[in-house]
Amino acid sequence: MPAKVFLGSGIISLATAYYTLLQSPSTHIHLIDPSPTPYPGASRKAAGFLAKDWFVPSVAPLGALSFALHRELAELHGGAERWGYADSIGVSLAGIEEGGGRGEGWLLDGTSRATTASSEVREKSAIPPWVVGGGEAEMISGAGTTAQVNPELLCTFLYETLVAQGVEFHLGARAERVVSECGVIVGVDIVSDTGTARHVACDQLLIACGAWSRTVFEHLFPAAETTLSISALAGYSLVVRSPRWQPAAGDAPVACSAVFTIASEAEGGWAPEIFSRRNGDIYIGGLNTCGLPIPAPAANSSVGIGGDELESMLRVSKRLLGEDVEVVKTGLCFRPVTGQGRPVVAGVEAGVAGVWVAAGHGPWGISLSLGTGKVMAEMMAGREAEVDVSGLGIC
Ligand SMILES: Cc1cc2nc3c(=O)[nH]c(=O)nc-3n(C[C@H](O)[C@H](O)[C@H](O)COP(=O)(O)OP(=O)(O)OC[C@H]3O[C@@H](n4cnc5c(N)ncnc54)[C@H](O)[C@@H]3O)c2cc1C
Known part of the structure; x- marks a missing residue:
């Protein structure tokens, strides 16, 4: 063959x-x-948030199939321990409204992925214990419709x-x-x-x-004659550790969360997405830059995060997660976007x-x-x- x-x-x-x-x-x-x-x-550098039903209609069947396959693969091969597969509750700290339109509009407009979550499950929620400072939170997705993995693993x-x-x-x-x-x-x-x-x-x-x-x-x-209308959108990330979020033992159930919020104008006005992972890491993403030249693929793995972006992400991390967070890793990578x-x-x-x-x-x-x-x-x-x-x- x-x-x-x-x-x-x-x-x-x-x-x-x-x-x-x-x-x-x-x-x-x-x-x-x-x-x-x-x-x-x-x-390698993505957050690893998984959703069952946050997609435009043309993607929805694929989204639901893929969500089920992630669970199946994790159950068959010990995904909880091997690649951090876990159910994840989605929480909005900013009162992010549903209705941003599914698809990538939120991404290109610099708003939050949380705008694409369904309004059906919205209810008041406790703030995850690793977020400091109190305030109000709203649950925007429950276990069973959102989950997460460590994509590198x-x-x-x-x-x-x-x-x-x-x-x-x-x-x-x-x-x-x-x-x-x-x-x-x-x-x-x-x-x-x-x-x-x-x-x-x-x-x-x-x-x-x-x-x-x-x-x-x-x-x-x-x-x-065909053109592939696929371009690159750069995204920055931080991985930190906090004394308020500890690794799960073995494949024990763990309450991972995905927290969506909005940074203040002084902090750059971006839309932080923060994920507590099974292994004790906390991943922060959501800061993106249009028009950043994409590196040659061979140099891609060594691309680092610059000064202004690092400072902005650190400010938000310290406000939301505490001054004592310790940075483990920084990242910059390029999403393939189609605009549709x-x-x-x-x-x-x-x-x-x-x-x-x-x-x-x-x-x-x-x-x-x-x-x-x-x-x-x-x-x-x-x-x-x-x-x-x-x-x-x-x-
Ligand atoms: C900060 C950030 C956070 C994210 N968080 C999430 C999330 O929580 N959930 C989610 O679902 N998605 C998330 N994503 C999106 C996700 O990471 C991407 O959609 C996904 O990784 C794309 O996978 P890919 O295999 O298409 O591309 P890539 O992972 O970019 O792989 C493409 C590969 O092609 C190679 N290549 C380049 N040129 C050539 C060539 N000439 N020949 C052969 N190979 C070549 C490259 O070296 C690279 O290895 C995030 C993205 C970013 C930037």
Whole structure:
């Protein structure tokens, strides 16, 4: 059986490879990424908040499937201990109203993800014990509809499983040319950082390069009339520790929370999202910058957070979490955004048959990863997708 080539080693590519092998264990997969380390970008540095039903209608079936798959995978493989899978209560500290419109409008407008939560569960709630200063809170999602994972550890589970199953990872390498015969893809020429060239035979190619997907597509298919309208939106993050939030023991149940709020004008007026993780970490995100140039993928893992952003995030963290928080990690990564609030999960007209795209998941790529992987694996195998993704084509 000819092999499949997957471009990108982020969570979307890993999940697609995982479900491809679950559905058809003898498939040979080559996974290529110019980065010397796998999943160096958004999939490693994201928060890992998962929602069942915070999506635009075209994404809703995929969102619900993916949420169920996250639970199933965690139950099957010890996800609580291995990648921090936990139910998570969503709490708004700022009285964030529902009705911001689902999709990515909130992200591009600099408002909060919490505007996309359903109004059905809204009720007064206690403030999580690791938030200092008191005040009022509102529960905006309950356990059973929101959860969280540590995305880096979930990627590590997928990556190690794929390595054990014989997937060939070509890290520090890129696809230079697609080779076709009679309008059908038959292989890809790849070249490594050290200049070693190799031809990889395949009958299908998946582009899952996150925010780089558009340039990768244009490089490989310069004559194609299709445009992938996927761009990059930079997001900053901090991981801190607090004496008021301790690691859970083993797989014991733990009350993880996702806290959404608004920073004051003096603090920069952004929309902090704060997640208490099973392992005792607290992750702070929500500060984004439009127009920041995206680094070369090989340099992506080492991109650091700058002075002004760090200061702004630290100010908010100390106000909400206490002066005694200790910074463990800072991060900057690039979401692949489409502007329509929905990813592309489809075959693509590239001038040769056998080319697929799974990219543009914006702020929801971790949540939608497993569902995307499963339906993409089904479609690449010529089967009907388990849920309706007909609204996720290229527009
Ligand atoms: C601060 C922040 C917080 C987030 N929080 C959440 C959250 O709580 N919940 C959620 O669901 N989502 C969240 N996201 C979004 C999520 O991280 C992304 O949607 C998701 O990681 C995208 O995965 P990906 O595999 O498409 O892309 P990436 O993880 O970016 O992977 C793309 C890969 O393609 C590789 N690549 C580049 N060029 C090439 C090439 N020429 N050939 C082959 N490979 C190439 C790159 O090196 C990279 O490894 C967050 C994002 C940010 C920035």
